[in-house]
Amino acid sequence: MIAFTAAEIADITRGRLTGDPGIVPSSVVTDSREATPGSLYVAKLGEHADGHDFVEPAFERGAILALAEREVADAKGNLYPTIVVDDAVLAMGSLAAEVVRRIRAEREQRGEQFTLVGITGSSGKTTTKDLMAGILSQAGPTVAPQGSYNGEVGVPLTVFAADTGTRFLVIEMGATGVGHIKYLADMVKPDIGAVLMVGSAHAGEFGGVENIARTKGELVEALGEQGIAVINLDDARVAAMRARTKAKVVGFTAEPGTSGEIEARNVVLDAEGYPAFDLVLPDGGPSVHVHSRLIGAHHVTNLLAAAAAAFAAGIPAPDIASSLSSQPAASRWRMERTERRDGVTLINDAFNANPESMRAALRTLAHLGQGRRTWAVLGAMLELGEESIHEHTAVGAEVVRLNISRLLVVGHGAWEVIASAVAGGHREDQCWFVETTEEAYSILQKELSPGDLVLFKSSKQAGLRHLGDQMASN
Numbered sequence: 001m002i003a004f005t006a007a008e009i010a011d012i013t014r015g016r017l018t019g020d021p022g023i024v025p026s027s028v029v030t031d032s033r034e035a036t037p038g039s040l041y042v043a044k045l046g047e048h049a050d051g052h053d054f055v056e057p058a059f060e061r062g063a064i065l066a067l068a069e070r071e072v073a074d075a076k077g078n079l080y081p082t083i084v085v086d087d088a089v090l091a092m093g094s095l096a097a098e099v100v101r102r103i104r105a106e107r108e109q110r111g112e113q114f115t116l117v118g119i120t121g122s123s124g125k126t127t128t129k130d131l132m133a134g135i136l137s138q139a140g141p142t143v144a145p146q147g148s149y150n151g152e153v154g155v156p157l158t159v160f161a162a163d164t165g166t167r168f169l170v171i172e173m174g175a176t177g178v179g180h181i182k183y184l185a186d187m188v189k190p191d192i193g194a195v196l197m198v199g200s201a202h203a204g205e206f207g208g209v210e211n212i213a214r215t216k217g218e219l220v221e222a223l224g225e226q227g228i229a230v231i232n233l234d235d236a237r238v239a240a241m242r243a244r245t246k247a248k249v250v251g252f253t254a255e256p257g258t259s260g261e262i263e264a265r266n267v268v269l270d271a272e273g274y275p276a277f278d279l280v281l282p283d284g285g286p287s288v289h290v291h292s293r294l295i296g297a298h299h300v301t302n303l304l305a306a307a308a309a310a311f312a313a314g315i316p317a318p319d320i321a322s323s324l325s326s327q328p329a330a331s332r333w334r335m336e337r338t339e340r341r342d343g344v345t346l347i348n349d350a351f352n353a354n355p356e357s358m359r360a361a362l363r364t365l366a367h368l369g370q371g372r373r374t375w376a377v378l379g380a381m382l383e384l385g386e387e388s389i390h391e392h393t394a395v396g397a398e399v400v401r402l403n404i405s406r407l408l409v410v411g412h413g414a415w416e417v418i419a420s421a422v423a424g425g426h427r428e429d430q431c432w433f434v435e436t437t438e439e440a441y442s443i444l445q446k447e448l449s450p451g452d453l454v455l456f457k458s459s460k461q462a463g464l465r466h467l468g469d470q471m472a473s474n
Contacts, residue, residue: 344471
């Protein structure tokens with residue numbers, strides 16, 4: 001972390017300092033349980049808790065300074081050293097922006113390069129972020145988010161992990177409304193911005209898919225003339241973002257007959273579900289072969305996006321292909337395969353779900369399950385707004401079309417999936433609807449047989465990822 005005194009932090013965040021102005025925190029945390037000696041603890045208001053209630057335990061664990069929206073005193077009435085601000089989360093953003101500015105300035109002064117890559121999209125952000133970090137880390141010290149740190153709190157926390165020795169900083173950018181990506185992009189000022197896709201996830205929150213497209217495009221709009229916009233030409237809404245940026249555009253495509261700056265040709269899916277293709281880059285050199293260790297054809301988009309951003313960052317084609325071919329999934333619950341001792345294969349892809357990723361996962365299940373009995377254990381796709389009934393109904397029809405052997409639907413929010421599947425011809429004695437994961441567990445325990453292939457897929461809040469873990473531990 002870049003070193004700041006308490007007085008400097010107060011100045012940057014326009015806060016009021018109570019305490020020693022010479023205190024220099026060594027880390028930043030927003031969870032009091034993660035505080036260590038030297039931490040700056042950010043007491044923010046959360047959905048379920050008020051961070052100010054945990055200032056005392058944070059200091060007990062070693063925090064030396066708080067960034068808070070009010071003063072907090074100990075049992076004796078002594079105030080904890082605190083920078084009081086109007087909004088702790090916005091103050092984090094201001095501090096993060098200054099961290100990025102100082103890293104750029106100091107590296108430039110030393111004649112060293114610094115590249116910040118921003119990634120957004122309705123699906124695939126975390127996987128692409130992981131792939132990018134894997135490629136770039138071979139070329140220099142790289143900092144990337146933990147898990148899915150991609151919002152107004154997660155992005156600053158990622159930035160705080162960087163210092164003047166960082167060569168590459170990868171930032172994942174999520175949003176739940178118009179203007180959110182702009183806020184994050186203005187904070188970190190990316191050199192390269194990659195937009196993966198515009199899907200219908202969170203359509204209810206955004207007020208429609210067009211607003212999602214408007215928001216995702218805020219990343220390329222934030223790029224300057226010296227920047228590089230990496231866009232998915234296979235998504236019409238993303239391809240249209242070419243007109244929304246001043247930056248140089250690098251478009252990627254996996255569609256036969258579509259021309260882009262970067263292309264995946266001869267795409268195939270092997271018997272294990274791993275995609276392979278010839279990667280064509282605009283460097284005039286021969287194509288390089290990529291044989292990924294990620295499960296599912298839908299990952300070709302993520303692989304291409306990572307390749308395009310790495311190329312934009314100056315990484316040679318052979319290094320890109322070698323890294324992409326060697327990286328397994330780095331984050332949990334994303335097409336995570338477990339082979340049980342009894343011969344049952346589990347694929348846990350229940351970290352998140354939207355109509356596009358649901359269809360992709362079901363297609364992968366059908367591909368891998370040829371000659372086997374296949375199970376789709378599905379939960380709700382949340383935040384789809386008025387499209388929810390239509391999209392869940394379409395998933396049920398897809399289950400029938402792909403001839404998935406067994407269907408287990410969990411939770412009232414996904415009821416239309418089973419109703420649609422039964423209406424479409426799925427045998428009623430081979431599909432189940434339950435309200436809870438406990439009921440689903442009981443059915444799977446009773447019905448699974450050696451050789452079965454089981455997919456778990458739902459939005460995170462539906463909890464099927466934990467059911468998948470429970471079944472994997474048997």
